[in-house]
Amino acid sequence: MASILIRGGRIVDPSQEIDRTGDLLLRDGKVVGIDVDVMPADVDETIDATGLIVTPGLIDMHVHLREPGREEDETIATGTASAVAGGFASIACIPNTNPPIDTQATVEFIQHQAVRADNCNVFVVACVSKNREGKELAEIGQLVAAGAVAFSDDGAPVYDAELMRRALEYCSMFDKPILNHEEVLELTRGGAVMHEGLVSTILGLPGMPSAAEDVMVGRDIALAEATGGRVHVMHISTAGAVELVRRAKRRGVPVTTEVCPHHFTLTDECLRTFDSNYKMSPPLRSRDDVEACLDGLIDDTIEVICTDHAPHALEKKMQELDVAPFGIVGLETCLPLVITHLVIPGHLTWPQAIRKMTINPARILGVDKGTLRPGADADVTIIDPELNWTVDPQQFKSKSKNSPYGGHELTGRAVVTIVGGRVKYQLHGCPT
Amino acid sequence: MTLDVNELGAIPAAWTRRHLLGLEDLSADELNIILDAAEMFRDATHDCTRKISVLTGRTAANLFFENSTRTRISFSLAMRRLGGDVVDFASGSSSMSKGETVIDTAKNIEAMGVDVVVCRHRTPGTTHLLANNLRCSVINAGDGPHEHPTQGLLDILTIRQRRGTLAGLTVALVGDIQFSRTARSNIWGLRKLGAHVILCGPSTLVSPLWREMGVEISHNLDAILPRCDVLNLLRIQFERQSTRPFPSVREYALLYAMNRQRIERAKDGVLILAPGPINRGVEVTPDVADGPHSVILEQVTNGLAVRMAVLWLICGASARELD
Numbered sequence: 001m002a003s004i005l006i007r008g009g010r011i012v013d014p015s016q017e018i019d020r021t022g023d024l025l026l027r028d029g030k031v032v033g034i035d036v037d038v039m040p041a042d043v044d045e046t047i048d049a050t051g052l053i054v055t056p057g058l059i060d061m062h063v064h065l066r067e068p069g070r071e072e073d074e075t076i077a078t079g080t081a082s083a084v085a086g087g088f089a090s091i092a093c094i095p096n097t098n099p100p101i102d103t104q105a106t107v108e109f110i111q112h113q114a115v116r117a118d119n120c121n122v123f124v125v126a127c128v129s130k131n132r133e134g135k136e137l138a139e140i141g142q143l144v145a146a147g148a149v150a151f152s153d154d155g156a157p158v159y160d161a162e163l164m165r166r167a168l169e170y171c172s173m174f175d176k177p178i179l180n181h182e183e184v185l186e187l188t189r190g191g192a193v194m195h196e197g198l199v200s201t202i203l204g205l206p207g208m209p210s211a212a213e214d215v216m217v218g219r220d221i222a223l224a225e226a227t228g229g230r231v232h233v234m235h236i237s238t239a240g241a242v243e244l245v246r247r248a249k250r251r252g253v254p255v256t257t258e259v260c261p262h263h264f265t266l267t268d269e270c271l272r273t274f275d276s277n278y279k280m281s282p283p284l285r286s287r288d289d290v291e292a293c294l295d296g297l298i299d300d301t302i303e304v305i306c307t308d309h310a311p312h313a314l315e316k317k318m319q320e321l322d323v324a325p326f327g328i329v330g331l332e333t334c335l336p337l338v339i340t341h342l343v344i345p346g347h348l349t350w351p352q353a354i355r356k357m358t359i360n361p362a363r364i365l366g367v368d369k370g371t372l373r374p375g376a377d378a379d380v381t382i383i384d385p386e387l388n389w390t391v392d393p394q395q396f397k398s399k400s401k402n403s404p405y406g407g408h409e410l411t412g413r414a415v416v417t418i419v420g421g422r423v424k425y426q427l428h429g430c431p432t
Numbered sequence: 433m434t435l436d437v438n439e440l441g442a443i444p445a446a447w448t449r450r451h452l453l454g455l456e457d458l459s460a461d462e463l464n465i466i467l468d469a470a471e472m473f474r475d476a477t478h479d480c481t482r483k484i485s486v487l488t489g490r491t492a493a494n495l496f497f498e499n500s501t502r503t504r505i506s507f508s509l510a511m512r513r514l515g516g517d518v519v520d521f522a523s524g525s526s527s528m529s530k531g532e533t534v535i536d537t538a539k540n541i542e543a544m545g546v547d548v549v550v551c552r553h554r555t556p557g558t559t560h561l562l563a564n565n566l567r568c569s570v571i572n573a574g575d576g577p578h579e580h581p582t583q584g585l586l587d588i589l590t591i592r593q594r595r596g597t598l599a600g601l602t603v604a605l606v607g608d609i610q611f612s613r614t615a616r617s618n619i620w621g622l623r624k625l626g627a628h629v630i631l632c633g634p635s636t637l638v639s640p641l642w643r644e645m646g647v648e649i650s651h652n653l654d655a656i657l658p659r660c661d662v663l664n665l666l667r668i669q670f671e672r673q674s675t676r677p678f679p680s681v682r683e684y685a686l687l688y689a690m691n692r693q694r695i696e697r698a699k700d701g702v703l704i705l706a707p708g709p710i711n712r713g714v715e716v717t718p719d720v721a722d723g724p725h726s727v728i729l730e731q732v733t734n735g736l737a738v739r740m741a742v743l744w745l746i747c748g749a750s751a752r753e754l755d
Binding site for chain 2: 189190191197198201202203204205206273274315318319320321322323
């Protein structure tokens with residue numbers, strides 16, 4: 001396999017506490033090292049990364065690929081193409097497909113489709129419960145054997161507290177985390193479409209109170225504490241939940257959490273347009289909640305940034321707000337939003353931001369990714385930190401265009417994504 | 433401003449809107465333009481015989497995805513009194529039941545040459561969705577619990593007719609605020625025209641967050657009664673509630689029904705409004721609904737005038753835009 005020399009970039013690898021300018025050499029699908037002595041003639045390809053940032057291949061641990069079952073929204077091929085266009089070399093896919101990913105056969109189907117697509121690494125999150133019904137445990141041991149890296153019934157919470165308890169106990173045997181969608185459904189029934197607050201009161205739209213998330217996060221923390229099982233709070237969005245996780249971590253409870261860009265960049269005020277691209281679950285919250293998510297990112301209560309990439313075909317979203325499905329695509333806007341809203345304003349340094357998109361999710365999922373140490377898989381993302389561009393969802397590689405960020409002017413994006421030593425994405429004309 | 437029905441033709445220059453989606457966005461001047469025009473139409477047509485042919489050749493489509501009696505009939509009559517045509521659409525008997533989306537349904541009806549769509553729908557924002565996707569004008573005839581601008585306007589017109597002005601009046605909206613589009617349109621309209629607004633009802637149906645919008649919150653009707661110039665009694669929207677917000681209708685009526693005893697403790701000349709349909713014995717007792725303080729039927733008459741004014745202004749603005 002070929003060798004690639006990435007010259008002159010600012011190498012940011014939080015897994016090794018590296019943040020310096022250097023030359024990164026990749027060979028035969030592996031990282032050789034930084035500033036290794038090599039003759040230019042011995043390198044197959046050289047990328048000039050002067051002025052660019054070179055990081056371990058980014059990881060998104062929360063992606064809905066829709067295949068099998070809803071190929072009109074996304075396929076594994078289009079979803080992974082979207083991932084590499086957003087700078088992600090690895091993603092974890094969530095099992096709320098049809099059929100759900102609750103058997104070895106389905107896990108292997110996903111893996112085969114990912115190999116055929118040949119874009120990025122796909123790690124499989126499998127169901128906690130059979131058929132994602134929340135009644136009986138899925139065959140977790142067999143799913144681990146097939147390669148599942150974590151368990152989740154996302155789309156829905158693991159609702160039965162006893163099942164959640166048993167799942168945590170059982171998964172701890174395999175050292176796998178449970179990723180839970182945190183929502184008390186009784187508090188959000190009646191067609192709730194947005195955060196409950198002044199805006200929902202004015203708009204007459206049924207609201208999802210913060211307490212619906214806080215109560216479930218509290219339950220899961222208590223169960224993690226009781227069982228020693230690892231709970232990962234998915235797409236945290238409320239000030240209350242951030243504080244609960246912060247306190248639990250101080251006590252040493254095995255809990256981790258993630259946040260999506262929309263929950264630190266947008267508020268429920270956006271719903272005043274009644275645009276269904278602002279409808280997701282958990283919903284866009286208040287300004288105070290956005291501030292709490294930022295604080296959580298800064299003090300590392302929130303150690304992961306993910307997308308909750310949720311593609312929906314246009315005809316499904318172009319409906320009344322109560323009928324339109326929850327969720328937005330995010331793979332191709334995540335990194336630019338992190339740069340524009342977290343790094344440039346000084347909330348996070350580059351190493352802090354990249355850590356939350358590389359080694360932190362890798363460690364939670366227990367995968368050997370997210371690092372540029374010698375011998376690691378040659379997954380690399382090269383970022384232009386100063387490129388100004390305007391989001392046009394029609395240009396997305398994703399099959400679906402349901403993004404609320406159309407027209408947003410952002411700074412920075414991935415210009416090259418290398419997966420296993422091969423360039424899988426290169427922004428046209430970059431690097432120059 | 434004085435409008436002479438014989439010189440109709442040009443709409444006031446200050447009116448530029450092609451859609452009427454809610455009262456939240458309107459200025460006091462715009463509200464007054466509609467109210468003045470409605471007064472003119474009411475005076476010109478109060479004998480119900482005159483037809484004012486200012487919208488000849490124009491067509492309005494009533495797209496009612498939720499049930500309605502008075503609003504739909506009122507819009508239809510208003511359009512016909514102005515010389516226009518009306519087509520009616522009811523969702524139960526249409527292709528909606530075959531899975532067509534609301535936008536497609538509306539676009540198909542628009543393609544038949546409709547100038548204005550009057551839409552009622554269970555979901556807030558659906559009229560905004562249509563306004564963004566159609567070329568014709570859109571009038572909101574009620575989008576879920578969000579807004580019902582012509583209802584707000586007719587309530588306000590009824591109060592203005594009796595009291596001359598809204599400024600300085602204390603108006604209580606009583607009952608189910610949470611699920612009431614009438615409440616929201618009234619809140620915006622009344623506040624802009626200088627009235628003091630009190631929202632009164634059980635704490636499960638009256639959010640304290642409304643205080644941030646400059647309105648007073650009360651859960652005790654008897655306490656606010658002596659201060660109110662107007663009481664607008666809102667229907668309990670049982671059909672929108674996923675959990676019943678009070679223990680029983682009996683308990684609700686004991687706390688909030690407007691009855692003879694409460695009328696006696698109210699200000700002399702207090703006005704009783706109800707947007708209808710009224711639940712006799714729940715929010716208002718029959719003796720009050722039919723009594724001397726009630727202006728419920730005046731509201732219905734004013735509703736027709738308000739809708740004539742709105743159709744005239746909206747069609748005029750879109751015609752001007754085409755010029």
